[in-house]
Amino acid sequence: MPPSAPAPHRTSTRPGLTVALHLDGRRAVVVGAGHVGVRRALQLAEVGADVTLVSPEVWPRSSIDELLSQGITWFAREYEPADVEGATIVVAATGRSDVDAAVLRDAAAAGAMANHVADATAGDFSLVATTDLGHIQVSVSTAGRTPALTRWIRDRLAAELSDGYPALVELFAEVREELRAAGRPTRHRGWEDALSGGVLDQVRAGDVEGARVQLRRHLELA
Ligand SMILES: C[C@@]1(CC(=O)O)c2cc3[nH]c(cc4nc(cc5[nH]c(cc(n2)[C@H]1CCC(=O)O)[C@@](C)(CC(=O)O)[C@@H]5CCC(=O)O)C(CC(=O)O)=C4CCC(=O)O)c(CCC(=O)O)c3CC(=O)O
Numbered sequence: 001m002p003p004s005a006p007a008p009h010r011t012s013t014r015p016g017l018t019v020a021l022h023l024d025g026r027r028a029v030v031v032g033a034g035h036v037g038v039r040r041a042l043q044l045a046e047v048g049a050d051v052t053l054v055s056p057e058v059w060p061r062s063s064i065d066e067l068l069s070q071g072i073t074w075f076a077r078e079y080e081p082a083d084v085e086g087a088t089i090v091v092a093a094t095g096r097s098d099v100d101a102a103v104l105r106d107a108a109a110a111g112a113m114a115n116h117v118a119d120a121t122a123g124d125f126s127l128v129a130t131t132d133l134g135h136i137q138v139s140v141s142t143a144g145r146t147p148a149l150t151r152w153i154r155d156r157l158a159a160e161l162s163d164g165y166p167a168l169v170e171l172f173a174e175v176r177e178e179l180r181a182a183g184r185p186t187r188h189r190g191w192e193d194a195l196s197g198g199v200l201d202q203v204r205a206g207d208v209e210g211a212r213v214q215l216r217r218h219l220e221l222a
């Protein structure tokens with residue numbers, strides 16, 4: 001292959017391992033600031049990463065204020081290989097295959113994990129659709145095959161789970177602490193028995209105390 005046509009970084013069609021990355025204070029570099037690059041920069045800033053955006057233009061222009069207010073640094077110029085130095089996470093979002101391939105190659109050389117927003121089979125990770133319902137985080141992926149369906153499935157699951165499950169997480173977590181404080185193992189069939197026995201319906205009906213009584217009984221705490 002001639003040097004002017006950089007080789008693709010890698011090709012993987014495996015679904016990949018879904019994780020929750022803790023990026024507080026980590027350097028993240030997003031290259032390209034169209035609506036996808038802007039979204040990635042904001043997603044990374046939201047989880048506490050130290051985000052630098054490299055792009056001659058930002059689109060839409062109206063997002064500049066939000067980017068700056070989130071502490072994101074914008075370099076209004078074209079990408080240079082040194083931009084990825086010291087990065088933990090790199091995002092290639094220029095829509096220009098030659099530039100995106102160079103960004104991925106440089107990220108690999110710098111030991112950073114890279115995301116290619118236009119190709120789920122390139123780079124080290126892809127984004128999943130997520131929703132945060134209190135302490136329940138739901139992540140959906142179709143491994144890049146149909147983002148529109150990914151988003152729709154996420155919205156349906158979120159609507160279903162928003163009814164009762166956040167309160168159930170709080171209740172179960174509290175009772176789990178009670179088991180621990182009593183020096184008891186937390187592995188117990190009572191969790192499933194309580195769920196089959198209707199604790200979700202009780203919480204949905206507003207009877208959290210009734211659900212607590214039932215759960216504690218199934219776990220032999222009462
Ligand atoms: C590989 C990946 C990128 C990555 O890994 O970074 C990727 C790639 C591409 N997306 C495209 C299009 C669309 N993407 C969305 C939306 C989202 N896309 C997201 C993830 C991913 N998209 C990764 C795989 C995820 C998976 O497994 O499905 C979500 C879930 C998360 C996020 O990006 O934040 C976010 C929902 C955000 C939310 O609601 O929370 C919509 C719908 C909409 O915007 O309403 C459309 C139009 C409808 C359609 O195409 O289905 C195109 C074609 C572009 C073109 O042709 O111009 C490509 C490239 C290609 O396929 O070639």
Ligand SMILES: NC(=O)C1=CN([C@@H]2O[C@H](COP(=O)(O)OP(=O)(O)OC[C@H]3O[C@@H](n4cnc5c(N)ncnc54)[C@H](O)[C@@H]3O)[C@@H](O)[C@H]2O)C=CC1
Pocket residue numbers: 031032033034035036037054055056057058059077078079093094095096099117118147
């Ligand atoms: N992941 C997803 O959800 C989606 C991904 N896509 C894909 O994402 C890519 C980007 O889409 P958009 O944001 O709509 O593109 P866009 O064309 O609006 O934005 C690209 C940005 O990259 C910048 N850029 C161009 N050359 C550059 C260089 N050498 N150095 C630094 N920055 C440079 C441009 O100034 C522009 O701001 C496309 O390949 C598209 O197929 C599109 C829609 C959704």
